[in-house]
Amino acid sequence: MRPAYDAVVVGAGPYGLSAAAHLLGRGLKVAVFGRTLEMWREHMPNGMLLRSHWWATNLSDPRHDYAFERFFKDSKHEKGYPLPIEAFIDYGLWFQQRAVPHVEETYVASIEREDGQFLLTLVDGREVQSQAVVMAIGLAYYANRPAEFGRLPAGLVSHSSDHRDFSRFKGQDVIVIGGGQSAISTTAYLVAGP
Structure with missing residues (x-):
């Protein structure tokens, strides 16, 4: 029997993690598929500086427990502008570990409708079903x-x-x-x- 979820989030970047945190906060059974912060960790230049201020770069969780402010208290990074990409990546991983602890680091190969549900086939051949799918695949596909x-x-x-x-x-x-x-x-x- 296929695992069944209330919602599946495709993508584990900032938007995918934020969406998943809010869905989990509503008590839903949620699966997240994707490599955590892959675009940021593997496709952004080393030493890059973000143009946004740290206080405007929070990922979102329903109770605001995992904002950058708290991350700075728990990490070696200091508040400042511009924000180094390394600090943002560390923050995103910190957020994921606390707000969305179960990310399956695999990809979705296909999504189909079946009997009023979504059937997702993963690249490893496993299948899951879900009532809803959130697509948060990031910018890599738009290069x-x-x-x-x-x-x-x-x-x-x-x-x-x-x-x-x-x-x-x-x-x-x-x-x-x-x-x-x-x-x-x-x-x-x-x-x-x-």
Whole structure:
């Protein structure tokens, strides 16, 4: 028999963890699938500084027990601006351990409707069912990778989110294509060097 849940949250980033904390706070049976803070831990540059202030960067739980203010009391990090990404990642993991302690670090392969429920198949083949599904898959799926560059060798083309460390580009000529925040930040990291 398949495990059954009131709600399944797909994604374990800041929004997924916050949604799960509120669902759990209502006493619902909840499953969370995803790698905790994967985008932040694996696809954001080392040493990155967040543009938001720490007091405006809280994850959300129903009783406000796990705000950044409390994290600072429990951790080695100090309040300050700008906020280093390492502090945000540590805060997110701290929040997850307390507010959403059971995250299954696997992915959902498919979601279908079956008899008024959602049937979710995980990448490992397991199936679960749920009355509701919250999609909190983050920004990774929205990386703009123009088709024109798909014909080039993978070693010559990458997206800014493919890199946590830009030191591999030291001494190389690099062209950054784009004009948004990612392009500007990537250029700054490349110019600053390791």
